[in-house]
Amino acid sequence: MSVRKREWITSKGEKKSSWVVDYFDMAGKRRMKTFAKKKEADAFAATAKVEVREGVHVADSASATVEEAGKLWIASARASGLERATIDDYERHLRMHIVPFIGASKLPSLSIAKIRAFEDQLREADRSAAMIKKVLVSLGSLLADAQERGLVARNVVRDMKAKRGSGEERKAKRQKGRLKVGVDIPTREEVKALIAALAGRWRPLILTATFCGLRASELRGLRWQDVDVEKLEIRVHQRADRYNDIGRPKSISGERTLPAPPMVINALREWKLACPKRDTGKIGEDGQRVMALDLVFPNGSGKVEQLNNILRRGLHPAWIAAGVTMDTGQADEQGKPVLAPKYTGMHALRHFYASWCINRRKDGGLELPPKVVQERLGHSSIMMTMDVYGHLFPRSDDGEEMAEAERAFLS
Incomplete structure (x- = not known):
């Protein structure tokens, strides 16, 4: 050379x-x-x-452009059987964010400096910090696929993340802050008010979300055969994605069996009598179409319910009826302030469930150990549970215990 x-x-x-x-x-x-x-x-x-x-x-002349490698990456994702929603996200990142800026670049020409410049371009194009992070993850996945195909020698995106190390990531986490009770996590009083305001078809769904901690996708895919009213258990074996396609949970940990309190089971018993049935497509002996129970929380025709309907028709009105609201700064035709729910997403109820599992019994919680909390939430690792909820676990060095230790030491 x-x-x-x-x-x-x-x-x-x-x-x-x-x-x-x-x-x-x-x-x-x-x-x-x-x-x-x-x-x-x-x-x-x-x-x-x-x-x-x-x-x-890999020489430049023997490699491919980012755009060409992107097409191979998408084809590989489809062949691997990834969820439709995931593939759509990949395609959107490639089409709208990656190709317009670096699509013509040869893979070996990519460097950490060039990726940093790409980040700057995305920021100047008014992409949000969250979107930039997602796009970089997709680009890293694209380069990993190209690396396996022998189109590029190194994955500069992952090299850049490793070089950044803990410094910038720790700073980002500090800026984001921890989940706060009363801000991100509903308080016990707010949840009590919500329960009192629940009625109709949304009551069993919201109770199940609050006291069993299922994700919205798991609630939408829950089947009656996975509800055991005798053992007071709910089994999670499938979920419904944003396109209403039914599939398995994203990870093995997502498949789990959860204990359900009597209030939830009783609400489900009552709801089962009125729950819409699904058309099986079969004709019975009487010449009528055969209808059967399938999903626990379907829409009116027995099919998968849209998440937007759950929020707009169920959860948001319930929060407002419970008085757990915030002023939007707007007024209606009568001059009255327009109120909006304080908590807008289903995940706030999952956060509450996590805090309920963690809190001490004397504070109305279950006081479960971290590993059990991880299993209840269906997290893939204990690290994920502790990263999100670790600060909620009771400390062993609170004032009362310190005072008791002091008395024992001095006696």
Whole structure:
């Protein structure tokens, strides 16, 4: 492998020069790459020498553009059987955020500096911080797929994240802050008011969400066969995605059996009598279409209920009826303030369930150990549970216990 200077004179008589790296790849094929500066050529030569020796080097001319690799990545995602919603997100990130800025770039030309510049471009194009983070995750996945195909030697996105390390990520977590009771997590008094305001078809659904901690997708996919009213248990074996397609939980940990309090079971018993049935597509002996119970919380025709309907028709009116609201700063036709629910998403109820599992018994909680809380929530790891809810667990060094320890020490 050699680095040499090349000089020439243009047709206009101008003297030009560049630096050429001349080397042979793993297959013994001669390759040349040109640079404007010697230090750039030297840096490439050092990297290429190691990559050739390790058998991972990919020359620019033998690689693909980001856009071309993106098409292969999407095809691979489809072949792997990923959820439709996930593939749609990947395609949207590729089409709207990645290709317009770096789609024409050759994969080996990507560097940490270029990815940082890509981040800056996304910010200047008014992409939110959350969207930028998602796009970088997708780009990292794209490069990992390209790396496995031998189209690029390194995944610069993951290299960049490793180089950033804990510094920026810790700073981002500090800025985001921990979940707060009364802000992100409904208080016990607010939940009591919500329960008192519940009525009709939404009562069993919201009670199940509050005291069993199911995700919205798990509630929408819950079947009657997975509700055991005798054992007071609910089994989670499937979920409904944003397109109402039924599938398995995203992880093995998502499949779980949860104890349900009597209030939830009684509400489900009553609801089962009025629950809409699903058309099985079969014709009975009497010539009528056969209808059967399937989903626990379906829409009027027995099919998967839309999340937006649950929020707009069920949860939000219930919060407002309970008086758990916030002023929007607007007024209606009579001049009265327009109120909105203080908590807008279903996940607030899941947060409450987590806090209820964690809180001490003397405070009205279940006082469960972290590992059991993880299993109840269906988290894939205890680290996820502790990252989100670790600060809610009772401390063992509170004032009363410290005073008792002091008395024991001095006695």
